[in-house]
Amino acid sequence: MAHWIAACQADDIDPEDVIPFEYDGSDYAIYRSPDDVYYATDGHCTHEKTLLCDGLVMDGIIECPKHNGRFNYTSGKALGAPVLVDIRTYPVKVVNDTIYFEVS
Amino acid sequence: MPAPAMVIVGAGECGTRAAFTLREEGWDGRIIVVGAELAPPYERPPLSKTWEFKPLCDDGMLWEADITLLCGVEATGLDVAAHALELADGRRLEYRSLLLATGARARRLPVGGTRVHVLRTCDDAAALRARLAPSTRVGVIGGGFIGLELASSAVALGCAVTVVELGPRLMGRVVPARIAATVARRHVAAGIDVRCGTGVTGLARVDSGVAIALAGGERIEADVVVAGVGAVPEISLAASAGIETGDGIVVDSRFATSAQDVFAAGDCCCYPHPLYDGRQLRLESWRAAQEHGTAAARAMLGAAEPYAGVPWFWSDQHDLSLQVAGLADAAAGEVVRVRPDGVEIWFGLDANGRLVAAAGVGPGNAVARDIRLAEMLIARRAAPDPMMLADPAVALKSLSARQWPRSAIHAPL
Numbered sequence: 001m002a003h004w005i006a007a008c009q010a011d012d013i014d015p016e017d018v019i020p021f022e023y024d025g026s027d028y029a030i031y032r033s034p035d036d037v038y039y040a041t042d043g044h045c046t047h048e049k050t051l052l053c054d055g056l057v058m059d060g061i062i063e064c065p066k067h068n069g070r071f072n073y074t075s076g077k078a079l080g081a082p083v084l085v086d087i088r089t090y091p092v093k094v095v096n097d098t099i100y101f102e103v104s
Numbered sequence: 105m106p107a108p109a110m111v112i113v114g115a116g117e118c119g120t121r122a123a124f125t126l127r128e129e130g131w132d133g134r135i136i137v138v139g140a141e142l143a144p145p146y147e148r149p150p151l152s153k154t155w156e157f158k159p160l161c162d163d164g165m166l167w168e169a170d171i172t173l174l175c176g177v178e179a180t181g182l183d184v185a186a187h188a189l190e191l192a193d194g195r196r197l198e199y200r201s202l203l204l205a206t207g208a209r210a211r212r213l214p215v216g217g218t219r220v221h222v223l224r225t226c227d228d229a230a231a232l233r234a235r236l237a238p239s240t241r242v243g244v245i246g247g248g249f250i251g252l253e254l255a256s257s258a259v260a261l262g263c264a265v266t267v268v269e270l271g272p273r274l275m276g277r278v279v280p281a282r283i284a285a286t287v288a289r290r291h292v293a294a295g296i297d298v299r300c301g302t303g304v305t306g307l308a309r310v311d312s313g314v315a316i317a318l319a320g321g322e323r324i325e326a327d328v329v330v331a332g333v334g335a336v337p338e339i340s341l342a343a344s345a346g347i348e349t350g351d352g353i354v355v356d357s358r359f360a361t362s363a364q365d366v367f368a369a370g371d372c373c374c375y376p377h378p379l380y381d382g383r384q385l386r387l388e389s390w391r392a393a394q395e396h397g398t399a400a401a402r403a404m405l406g407a408a409e410p411y412a413g414v415p416w417f418w419s420d421q422h423d424l425s426l427q428v429a430g431l432a433d434a435a436a437g438e439v440v441r442v443r444p445d446g447v448e449i450w451f452g453l454d455a456n457g458r459l460v461a462a463a464g465v466g467p468g469n470a471v472a473r474d475i476r477l478a479e480m481l482i483a484r485r486a487a488p489d490p491m492m493l494a495d496p497a498v499a500l501k502s503l504s505a506r507q508w509p510r511s512a513i514h515a516p517l
Binding site (some may be wrong): 061 | 508
């Protein structure tokens with residue numbers, strides 16, 4: 001069953017940055033774009049099990065800190081070797097400055 | 105008679121990456137990769153860290169890209185005039201273009217024996233791992249990346265480890281002193297006996313193992329000795345064919361050797377780096393091997409673009425991960441940023457204030473982002489204000505050139 005999870009407050013993430021979020025034993029990454037739009041993806045790179053939250057966020061892209069694989073964090077699209085598999089994204093909503101994302 | 109193929113000697117990171125790039129970039133003829141090791145292509149970095157054998161590709165990927173892989177075959181001769189490569193099994197491969205990605209081999213100590221190991225190949229790793237058990241006494245000769253990663257891995261198995269380094273400090277070749285000191289403290293805290301400025305004068309087989317004679321007259325005993333004393337580029341095939349060599353096979357900035365249609369890339373080559381005044385570099389680096397392979401493959405297909413990737417190194421030791429971008433020895437001055445989490449990021453500036461290197465060490469991937477941003481500044485020849493570099497309140501991103509490196513391994517963004 002799909003449900004919304006409160007991940008953080010809007011100010012917990014700097015503009016154009018990412019924070020980690022753990023829920024029910026799974027890791028997620030929550031993003032804030034430069035124009036304050038929020039996104040959520042799986043927490044791990046699809047190449048190896050590296051946490052993405054230590055990677056660099058720039059120009060709509062998150063880069064894995066270990067092997068430099070890159071994803072478009074708004075669409076989840078993998079942008080080339082070494083990452084070949086897209087990353088899963090989740091719907092996000094902001095209610096009273098709280099960031100929620102929807103898992104199923 | 106089939107049309108001449110693209111032939112690659114060496115099935116490591118560089119050669120394998122080159123083979124796949126040739127196909128990705130549209131070469132529709134044959135691609136043949138010749139590897140001296142029996143094992144199919146695999147990643148070397150995990151061997152000293154986790155002992156893991158990690159393949160670079162599987163049969164399906166090779167099949168799909170229609171790459172012919174010949175494993176366990178030595179290339180024994182090269183006739184550059186005839187454009188032909190001779191293999192130990194008697195085969196002769198005619199090439200359109202040839203890439204030498206022959207890598208390097210572990211430098212060995214002048215003494216040997218079954219208890220004196222090196223680590224370069226998966227076979228080396230398996231042989232060494234089989235010798236290690238709780239309380240095994242391990243003597244590591246050489247305090248560089250390989251020696252220290254092995255020291256860390258051996259301690260994790262419960263071994264008693266001594267590291268002997270001839271130089272005045274650990275990792276003197278590529279890591280700045282301040283960052284190396286942080287790593288050294290971690291090794292000592294893990295119970296490793298770290299001895300810098302200490303030469304080894306001899307090894308002797310004794311009943312209980314190996315006696316390591318130190319320059320000061322002391323003798324330490326070990327059950328197993330590992331030499332992590334650097335690597336020697338594999339240049340003999342090139343040299344025997346009359347190709348120019350020095351500390352590596354000499355190539356230009358698009359990996360062309362002195363012989364027509366012969367290229368060399370990865371650990372075996374030395375190349376001029378445009379970011380460092382054309383200085384000849386020979387790197388032993390996982391990322392460089394990948395990027396060289398990609399760039400050399402493009403050059404084999406006629407691309408004229410020079411390679412200017414920023415040198416980058418990483419090492420995992422204990423719970424720490426170390427990263428270095430650029431060349432620390434090109435720095436004339438240094439600036440250190442101490443972050444609120446206690447992690448230090450070191451910046452090296454040349455005499456003109458240009459950022460030429462950055463390094464950091466911290467738990468997990470704590471330094472990855474800062475080093476990546478520093479790498480962008482290095483690539484753009486930026487000369488950031490040292491005060492801003494030192495101030496942890498100033499976001500490095502605000503100083504950076506804000507341009508993703510055109511990392512050769514990535515598809516265009």
